[in-house]
Amino acid sequence: MKTSIVCLSTALMAATALPALAQETLRIQTHYAPETESGKLAQQFADDVEVMSGGEIDVEMFFSSSVVKTVEAFDAAANGILDCDMTGGAYQTGKNPAFQFVGDIMGGYDTPWQQYAWLYNGGFETADELYNGFNMKLVGWWIYGQESMSSTKPLAGPEDLKDWKFRSPPGMETEIFANLGASPVVMDFTEIFTALETGIIDGADASGLANNVGLGLYDLVEHATYPGFHSMPSDHLACRLDKWESLSDAHKRIIDTAMQKLAFQTALTFEVANNEAAAELREKGVTLHDWSDEDRKVFREAAQAAWADWATKTPETKALVDSHIAFMQQLGLIASE
Known part of the structure; x- marks a missing residue:
């Protein structure tokens, strides 16, 4: 009997020791x-x-x-x-x-x-x-x-977007930047480095500044927008x-x-x-372009014009655009009509 109890206890301990x-x-x-x-x-x-x-x-x-x-x-x-x-x-x-x-x-x-x-x-x-x-x-x-745009050329304001050929994600962004004079190229996130290296594009809208550093983009380009504002x-x-x-x-x-x-x-x-990435890049010689309030307003107005156009595309889009606008008005980010 004693042997049976010991065996049972050992078996239970072994069972409970097993990982889930x-x-x-x-x-x-x-x-x-x-x-x-x-x-x-x-x-x-x-x-x-x-x-x-x-x-x-x-x-x-x-x-x-x-x-x-x-x-x-x-x-x-x-x-x-x-x-x-x-x-x-x-x-x-x-x-x-x-x-x-x-x-x-x-x-x-x-x-x-x-x-x-x-x-x-x-x-x-x-x-x-x-x-x-x-x-x-x-x-x-x-x-x-906010994301930062990375570029081989200066991006000091909207005027520098003219003919700027850059990687863009699909969707509304391509329309906004095209209307501002840029030449967006839709490509996969994983293709950015090679496209920059080979000169297919002048820059990229990839990610936030720290992620862009992690991707190695600033080994290839010397300009970025920071603080971000567009996306x-x-x-x-x-x-x-x-x-x-x-x-x-x-x-x-x-x-x-x-x-x-x-x-x-x-x-x-x-x-x-x-912020750490910004300090590191400045020390490395990368120029960070902080757009003025007036220049940021140019982009916002172009973006918000695109919202109105996209809201007409499907009922689901209109519902989401209306919801965002109402909430931004509640927060005081855009003026109430």
């Missing part, structure tokens, strides 16, 4: 390289989900668009090649122009906190409905702040609907909590990282 087996696997692709600030934060998100779930969720993070091209990640998740997409809605404007206004409003909010405030004060429901129509669930945003993209986490609905409520809550931590940490990290 992963019950769910999330295959997620991001366009960021692992060495960039955003790439490091994405990995921290994956680690947080795994730790908080006690190993019940295994996150496979694919960096640098290593499975499919950046613009294809959304479809790859919706069709089951991946489970979730960690790029941004603005890459999906070909499906519905409304995605522009959940991806990059352009010339709108000044800070990530204002943009998050729209999402969590009524905007989420409208945005998620758009995603649901394409078999996807919007989980949340992570916003690193503040909302990178998202969006998962296939059936995958999301198959998760337990506890697992959904863990992912949502980890996502909100990522959002908070992203804004804080880049507040510091962009």
Whole structure:
């Protein structure tokens, strides 16, 4: 009898010592390289989900668009090649122009906190409905702040945009900059370095200043706009609907909590990282162009004219544009009519 009890106790101890087996696997692709600030934060998100779930969720993070091209990640998740997409809605404007206004409003909010405030004060429901129509669930945003344009030529103001050939993401941005005299070239995020190196483009709208440093852009160019003003993209986490609905409520809550931590940490990290990058680049001899209020107004007016045009494209786009305008008026960012 004593031997049986000892054996049973040993067996129970061995069983409880075994690591928890992963019950769910999330295959997620991001366009960021692992060495960039955003790439490091994405990995921290994956680690947080795994730790908080006690190993019940295994996150496979694919960096640098290593499975499919950046613009294809959304479809790859919706069709089951991946489970979730960690790029941004603005890459999906070909499906519905409304995605522009959940991806990059352009010339709108000044800070990530204002943009998050729209999402969590009524905007989420409208945005998620758009995603649901394409078999996807919007989980949340992570916003690193205003982007900086990088260039081989000076970018001191709107006049320098004339004939400036630069990498642009797809969507409304190409129209705004073309109207200002530039020559936007749509190409994948991963192709920027080679295009600059070979002279196909003069510059790029890639990311925030610190991420651009991580990409090595300032080994090739000597000019950037900083502080940024033209674009503040909302990178998202969006998962296939059936995958999301198959998760337990506890697992959904863990992912949502980890996502909100990522959002908070992203804004804080880049507040510091962009300023550090600016100091480093000035010392290196890179010229940082801080556009005047008058020059920024030129861009804002061009962007807001594009909002009005895009609002006519689909009912979903109009609903999102109207929602943003009402919220910006509430915040005092644009004048009430």
